[in-house]
Amino acid sequence: MTRLPIALGTIPFGTTVDERTSFAILDRFAEAGGTMLDTANNYPFWNEGRTGDESEATLGAWLASRGNRDAMVLGTKCGARPTVPGDRTLDSAEGLSARVIREAAQGSLRRLRTDRIDVYWAHIEDRSVPLEETLGAFGELVREGVVREIGASNIPTWRLERARALSRANGWAPYTHLQLRHTYLRPRPWVRLPEAGHTLVSDEALDYVRSEPDLTLWAYNTLMFGAYTRPDRPIQEIFDHPGTTRRMAVLREVAGELGATPNQVVLAWLIGGDPAIVPIVGVSTLEQLEEMIAAADLKLEEDQRARLDAAS
Numbered sequence: 001m002t003r004l005p006i007a008l009g010t011i012p013f014g015t016t017v018d019e020r021t022s023f024a025i026l027d028r029f030a031e032a033g034g035t036m037l038d039t040a041n042n043y044p045f046w047n048e049g050r051t052g053d054e055s056e057a058t059l060g061a062w063l064a065s066r067g068n069r070d071a072m073v074l075g076t077k078c079g080a081r082p083t084v085p086g087d088r089t090l091d092s093a094e095g096l097s098a099r100v101i102r103e104a105a106q107g108s109l110r111r112l113r114t115d116r117i118d119v120y121w122a123h124i125e126d127r128s129v130p131l132e133e134t135l136g137a138f139g140e141l142v143r144e145g146v147v148r149e150i151g152a153s154n155i156p157t158w159r160l161e162r163a164r165a166l167s168r169a170n171g172w173a174p175y176t177h178l179q180l181r182h183t184y185l186r187p188r189p190w191v192r193l194p195e196a197g198h199t200l201v202s203d204e205a206l207d208y209v210r211s212e213p214d215l216t217l218w219a220y221n222t223l224m225f226g227a228y229t230r231p232d233r234p235i236q237e238i239f240d241h242p243g244t245t246r247r248m249a250v251l252r253e254v255a256g257e258l259g260a261t262p263n264q265v266v267l268a269w270l271i272g273g274d275p276a277i278v279p280i281v282g283v284s285t286l287e288q289l290e291e292m293i294a295a296a297d298l299k300l301e302e303d304q305r306a307r308l309d310a311a312s
Helices: 019-031 054-066 098-112 131-143 157-170 203-211 242-258 262-271 286-295 302-310
Strands: 007-009 036-038 073-078 117-122 147-153 175-181 216-220 277-282
Touching: 007 019, 019 054, 019 286, 054 073, 054 098, 073 098, 098 117, 098 131, 117 131, 117 175, 131 147, 131 157, 147 157, 157 175, 157 203, 175 203, 203 216, 242 262, 242 302, 262 277, 262 286, 262 302
Parallel strands: 007 036, 007 277, 036 073, 073 117, 117 147, 147 175, 175 216, 216 277
Antiparallel strands: none
């Protein structure tokens, strides 16, 4: 079976998507060749009455019930879990001290019911802690076998390069994964995202990933909360500019040529681009999952990709 080149986002699992539906989605994802699972130690803390344990705990219950842990690439994150009960902002985020990283890893292992994390992410930056402390703590977990590889999410390129250089100089495992927000539409410059902590892909980040063969780029919010296809999900203000109108027109045109949905074309554009990107896609129904699975087999012709790239 061919491995699905898409990661499954699991933010709503165990909350707005109940356990039964979550398990059905995970079963079908695995059946289709999906292996990459993306969660965090704080999903979805921002919803009323939630602790941030729910996504990991639901994944852990599924892995335990199916006995398929070795078949999955399990990624989770630390650093952005609030330390104040009921805080639905990042104002009290736990940060990336050595103590927090180790304690957070133990909490994630417990909820995920596993003895190891395949990709352990620094969820957001913490500039109050020296990079050496953060990287040394991650490196210890890798040496101990608790973590296989590490990644950085929502980090500017210059900090990523500095971190990787520090790790190499000290003999620590370097960041080999980068996770940023990215989609087909291009944002307006100098406009802030409404979601705290989110960091958009930049041209510099894409160029950096191209030049670093050991670095894998993962993209979240690839389908913009459903805005490509759902009239009830308007495109965010950050993408409100004339270039979006032109890119949406070409996107729909290519989708029509391929007999595909705009969502599927966006995913194919990400997967087959330069650099190749691992899209993280969150779904809440089996129908949405089937649309995602079908996108993995969609191939863009050179002319179609060129038109998509040129639209602005």
